[in-house]
Amino acid sequence: MKKTPRTQNIRIYGAALLMRNLVALVQEIDGVRTAEDIEFIHRMRVATRRLRSALPLFGPLIASKQYSTWIKFIRGITRALGEARDADVQIDHISKFLQPLKPPERAGVKRLLLRLQQRRSLMQNDVIKALERFEKSKIVPDMAEKLAPLDIFKDMIEPNEPELLQLAKISIQEKLAAFLDYEPFIHQPERVTELHAMRIAAKRLRYTMEYFAPLYKNELKSNLKVLRTSQELLGDIHDCDVWISFIPVFAEEERRRTQDYFGHTKPFNRILPGLQYYLECRQIDRGNLYGSFVGSWESWQQQGVWINLQITLDEALVEGQNALAAEVELVPEPVDEE
Numbered sequence: 001m002k003k004t005p006r007t008q009n010i011r012i013y014g015a016a017l018l019m020r021n022l023v024a025l026v027q028e029i030d031g032v033r034t035a036e037d038i039e040f041i042h043r044m045r046v047a048t049r050r051l052r053s054a055l056p057l058f059g060p061l062i063a064s065k066q067y068s069t070w071i072k073f074i075r076g077i078t079r080a081l082g083e084a085r086d087a088d089v090q091i092d093h094i095s096k097f098l099q100p101l102k103p104p105e106r107a108g109v110k111r112l113l114l115r116l117q118q119r120r121s122l123m124q125n126d127v128i129k130a131l132e133r134f135e136k137s138k139i140v141p142d143m144a145e146k147l148a149p150l151d152i153f154k155d156m157i158e159p160n161e162p163e164l165l166q167l168a169k170i171s172i173q174e175k176l177a178a179f180l181d182y183e184p185f186i187h188q189p190e191r192v193t194e195l196h197a198m199r200i201a202a203k204r205l206r207y208t209m210e211y212f213a214p215l216y217k218n219e220l221k222s223n224l225k226v227l228r229t230s231q232e233l234l235g236d237i238h239d240c241d242v243w244i245s246f247i248p249v250f251a252e253e254e255r256r257r258t259q260d261y262f263g264h265t266k267p268f269n270r271i272l273p274g275l276q277y278y279l280e281c282r283q284i285d286r287g288n289l290y291g292s293f294v295g296s297w298e299s300w301q302q303q304g305v306w307i308n309l310q311i312t313l314d315e316a317l318v319e320g321q322n323a324l325a326a327e328v329e330l331v332p333e334p335v336d337e338e
Helices: 004-028 027-034 037-064 067-098 105-136 140-150 162-180 192-215 222-264 268-303 305-330
Strands: none
Touching: 004 027, 004 037, 004 140, 004 162, 027 037, 027 305, 037 067, 037 105, 037 140, 037 192, 067 105, 067 140, 105 222, 105 268, 162 305, 192 222, 192 268, 222 268, 268 305
16 A cells, blocks of 8 residues: 555554554563463463554555564464463363362373373473564564654544545455355364364454454444354364364373383273263363354344444445545635735
8 A cells, every 4th residue: 555644544553553462462571481370471472463463454554674574573473372372271271171070080181181281391492482582583672663653643543534444444344255255164063174264264353353443433342242252162163173183192192102101001091081081071062062153153144243244344434435525625725815
């Protein structure tokens, strides 16, 4: 997009959004390094994801030469944080699942928790190394230098600026179309890959809607609520799918480990009931979650949720264009003094 006087609002709006998430990222670095609370890495990961998602929208106008480099380094730290965060979530989930269990199921789930904790411990070195690389890249001060001169004008933004609303409409519609492309797979519970991809598309759509929500009278609250529910259900379904495929592999690894250590597999029989029980629970949960998602989707379709979102985007843009036209009409013509 070519820079013009009217795109200045887009630059300011984008700079304020990026700066907010850059600050959020920096605030979590020390906590991620010490790993005393799993929420530090969660918040930092979210901040990096939002930055990476927003940079293609606003980067070309704010820092046309640097923004692709920013994305590269942010993608690297996001990847390192993502693996650790996924492990943290799994450990938290298994810890809660383990608490009420008694023999014979307890031993197998306890072994699963132990292996997850061992794996997460090894990941921390990779996380720290990724943080060090990120800090050495000087991306944070480089971004701050570009964003700060624009960020200070954020309170002067005109929310009904047509070019800003046009960018919002195009961006949201693009992500909505990508999300709805997976609709044909909703009634096919065996399409694990497609349902997972739909979850990712839902996340990208939600981020984009949240970027531009302040431009709209209702801040897209009802649509965002639906989208969050959709993303959460699809995410929980994906978590079940991961466990369902992982447990048989884990069980075989433990069987082989037992064979190598003891020379036979009798001790493995002690943990097998717990692993089988957990797998069955995940399969039941998956069915229930899938049913909830399909039911919710059909309800949203009846309510016209996605059509109403399109209408909201169109109406806001028309109002912005009308306001601009009225503003131009009110500007007095120059007086010829001769």
